[in-house]
Amino acid sequence: MYDFDYHRPTTIADAVALLAQAEDGRPLAGGQSLIPTLKQRLAKRSDLVDLSAITELRGIRDDGGTLVIGAMTRHAEVAASDLVRSAIPALAATAESVGDAQVRNLGTLGGSIANNDPSADYPAALVGLGATIVTDRRSIAAEDFFTGLFETALAADELVVSVRFPRPDRAAYQKFPNPASRYAVVGVFVAKTGNAVRVAVTGAGAVVFRHSAMEAALTNSFTPAALEPIETPADDFNGDIHASQDYRAHLVKVMAKRAVAALQ
Amino acid sequence: MARTITLTVNGAKVTREVESRTLLVQFLREHLELTGTHIGCDTSQCGACVVHVDGRSVKSCTMLAVQADGAAVTTIEGLAAADGTLHPMQAAFREHHGLQCGFCTPGMVMSAIDLAQTHPTLTETAVREGLEGNICRCTGYHNIVKAVLAGAEAMAGRAEAAE
Ligand SMILES: Cc1cc2nc3c(=O)[nH]c(=O)nc-3n(C[C@H](O)[C@H](O)[C@H](O)COP(=O)(O)OP(=O)(O)OC[C@H]3O[C@@H](n4cnc5c(N)ncnc54)[C@H](O)[C@@H]3O)c2cc1C
Ligand code: FES
Ligand code: FES
Numbered sequence: 001m002y003d004f005d006y007h008r009p010t011t012i013a014d015a016v017a018l019l020a021q022a023e024d025g026r027p028l029a030g031g032q033s034l035i036p037t038l039k040q041r042l043a044k045r046s047d048l049v050d051l052s053a054i055t056e057l058r059g060i061r062d063d064g065g066t067l068v069i070g071a072m073t074r075h076a077e078v079a080a081s082d083l084v085r086s087a088i089p090a091l092a093a094t095a096e097s098v099g100d101a102q103v104r105n106l107g108t109l110g111g112s113i114a115n116n117d118p119s120a121d122y123p124a125a126l127v128g129l130g131a132t133i134v135t136d137r138r139s140i141a142a143e144d145f146f147t148g149l150f151e152t153a154l155a156a157d158e159l160v161v162s163v164r165f166p167r168p169d170r171a172a173y174q175k176f177p178n179p180a181s182r183y184a185v186v187g188v189f190v191a192k193t194g195n196a197v198r199v200a201v202t203g204a205g206a207v208v209f210r211h212s213a214m215e216a217a218l219t220n221s222f223t224p225a226a227l228e229p230i231e232t233p234a235d236d237f238n239g240d241i242h243a244s245q246d247y248r249a250h251l252v253k254v255m256a257k258r259a260v261a262a263l264q
Numbered sequence: 265m266a267r268t269i270t271l272t273v274n275g276a277k278v279t280r281e282v283e284s285r286t287l288l289v290q291f292l293r294e295h296l297e298l299t300g301t302h303i304g305c306d307t308s309q310c311g312a313c314v315v316h317v318d319g320r321s322v323k324s325c326t327m328l329a330v331q332a333d334g335a336a337v338t339t340i341e342g343l344a345a346a347d348g349t350l351h352p353m354q355a356a357f358r359e360h361h362g363l364q365c366g367f368c369t370p371g372m373v374m375s376a377i378d379l380a381q382t383h384p385t386l387t388e389t390a391v392r393e394g395l396e397g398n399i400c401r402c403t404g405y406h407n408i409v410k411a412v413l414a415g416a417e418a419m420a421g422r423a424e425a426a427e
Pocket of ligand 3: 362363364365366367368369399400401402403
C-alpha cells in the first residue's frame with residue numbers, strides 16, 4: 001500500500017474541508033472496498049478522511065413514514081434493525097445478503113452506494129424503492145445518483161450523509177450470488193406501492209437500471225407468469241468467467257420471477 | 265505518515281507508533297508479535313485474520329491499525345484464561361476435531377464466538393451461513409460446524425451459570 005495522510009474529523013463540515021484541501025483525498029467508511037484496492041496498489045490516495053467519528057452520519061430513524069438511514073450505518077446494523085425489519089423487511093434482507101458477517105460488521109450504506117460496484121446489492125434497493133440520497137449539499141434521486149460503472153453523481157469532495165427510503169406496500173430482493181464473494185451475479189429488487197411497480201436490476205449491466213418492460217407487465221398483472229414473455233436484451237450486459245451475457249439476461253427473469261413469487 | 269495509536273489488546277493497553285498504511289493484522293503480527301492471527305489471502309475473503317474490535321468480528325487485513333486507535337481488540341491469544349483453561353469455543357474445536365492443519369482455526373474461532381454471541385439460538389444452517397467469511401481448505405467444514413454448535417451451547421451454559 002502506498003502511504004497517505006489519515007484524518008478522523010468529528011463533523012461533516014471538517015470532513016468536507018479536509019477533502020477539498022487534499023490533493024487526491026477520499027473518504028474512508030467501512031474500508032471493505034477501499035482498503036482492498038489500496039492494498040493491491042490499484043489506487044493511490046494522498047489523504048484518507050475516516051468518517052467513523054462523525055456521529056451525524058450514523059443511525060436509523062423514522063421521519064413521518066420515511067425511513068432515514070445514515071451513511072455510516074453498517075450493513076449488520078441495517079440487517080438487525082427492528083425499525084428497518086418492520087418498515088421495509090426487503091431492505092433488511094438486502095443488507096443481510098451482503099458478503100459475510102465480517103464485511104457486514106464494517107461495510108456501510110454510504111460506502112456501498114458511493115463505490116457503486118456493478119454487482120453491489122444496495123443500488124438495486126435504492127433504485128427499486130425510489131430512495132433519495134442526501135449529501136452535504138443537496139438531495140439526489142437514486143436513479144440520477146448511479147451514473148455508470150463505479151461512477152456516481154457525487155463531486156470529489158461531496159459526502160453522502162443519509163438515504164431516505166419511502167415505504168412500499170410490498171418489496172422483495174432476490175439475487176444469484178457469486179459463490180465466493182456473495183456479490184450479485186444478478187440481483188432484482190421489486191417494489192409495489194399502490195398500483196406502481198418498480199423493478200431494479202443490479203449485476204447484469206455496467207450500472208443498476210430499471211426494467212421498464214417488466215414494470216409495465218407487473219402493473220398489468222402482478223404475477224410471476226406476467227414476466228414469462230419478457231425477454232431482456234443482453235447486448236450491453238457484463239460477460240465474464242462467472243456468467244455470460246446471455247446467462248445474465250436469463251437470470252434477470254429468474255430472479256424477477258422469484259421476487260414476485262415471494263410477494264404473492 | 266507516522267501516528268501514535270493507543271488501544272487495548274487482549275486486555276492490556278498498548279501505545280505504538282505506526283504508519284497510516286499499516287494494516288491492523290500487520291500491527292498485531294509484526295509490531296506486537298501476536299502471530300496467532302493469520303493472513304490467508306489478499307482479497308479479504310478467507311477470514312484467517314478475523315479478530316474482535318469492540319466485541320464484533322472483523323477482518324484485520326481489511327482495517328488500518330489507525331482505525332483501531334482507541335478500540336479494544338481481542339485476538340485468539342486473548343481467549344484462554346490466565347491459567348491456560350481454553351475458552352469454551354476453543355475447547356469445542358479440540359473436542360470435535362474441528363481442525364486439521366489449523367491455519368484457518370484462529371479466524372474460525374473468533375468468527376464463531378461473535379456468531380454465538382449475536383445469535384441466542386444457532387442451527388446448523390445458521391452456522392454454515394454465519395461462517396461464510398471463513399474458508400477452510402482441509403476439513404470439509406463438517407466438524408467445524410459441530411464444534412461451533414457445541415461451543416455456542418457451552419458458552420450459553422457458562423453465561424447462565426454466571427447469572
Ligand atoms: C469479501 C467481500 C465480499 C463482499 N460482498 C459484497 C456483496 O455481496 N454485495 C455488496 O453489495 N457488496 C459486497 N462487498 C462490498 C461491501 O459491501 C463494502 O462494504 C462496500 O462496497 C463499501 O462500503 P464501505 O463502507 O466498506 O466503504 P469504503 O470501502 O470505505 O469506501 C468505498 C468508496 O466509497 C467512498 N465513500 C465511503 N463513504 C462515503 C460517503 N459517506 N460519501 C461519499 N463517499 C464515500 C470511499 O471514498 C470509497 O471510494 C464485499 C466486500 C468484500 C471485502
Ligand atoms: S487474510 Fe484473508 S480475509 Fe484477511
Ligand atoms: S484446518 Fe487447514 S485450513 Fe482449515
